[in-house]
Ligand SMILES: Nc1ncnc2c1ncn2[C@@H]1O[C@H](COP(=O)(O)OP(=O)(O)OP(=O)(O)O)[C@@H](O)[C@H]1O
């Protein structure tokens with residue numbers, strides 16, 4: 001089984017994907033760990049990524065999803081903001097991906113990001129993340145205002 005937890009920066013993807021992987025006993029991966037260094041450097045100086053920056057990253061993730069789907073499966077935390085990014089992520093993979101969108105207001109997410117320590121991504125880029133986000137009409141959409149445990153329970157009972 002492949003689950004992709006997606007949404008804007010700071011929406012809780014890593015927190016929720018990690019928790020889901022523990023509960024479901026599936027390996028956890030964070031798409032942040034697959035960015036080329038130049039993407040990390042760009043975000044670290046407060047510049048948002050464009051389609052060109054994201055392409056090699058998405059292609060390498062698509063290859064990995066293909067590999068994971070043939071072994072133990074995975075829970076992947078990945079922004080996957082645009083429809084064409086999600087199409088790329090699923091292009092090598094024959095069966096359906098379980099898409100889980102974390103939805104919340106920019107005020108709530110900004111508050112959480114501003115108290116998060118030691119992360120290269122600050123809330124300065126949050127507006128551009130919301131501008132890029134294309135909300136699909138498929139997948140499970142979950143409200144992030146609740147405690148992570150209740151969000152994880154809700155996801156598990158709906159996938
Ligand atoms: N449901 C929640 N309730 C309260 N705090 C939360 C919740 N989910 C996440 N957080 C906190 O919000 C912050 C952002 O969460 P997290 O790092 O998991 O988001 P992310 O989407 O993975 O971010 P990024 O894309 O920038 O890596 C963290 O400090 C995390 O502890």
Ligand SMILES: O=C(O)[C@H](O)[C@@H](O)[C@H](O)[C@H](O)CO
Pocket residue numbers: 008009010031032049054078079080081121
């Ligand atoms: O598509 C993107 O713009 C990136 O994936 C970002 O979302 C960051 O990687 C992440 O949010 C930082 O942690």
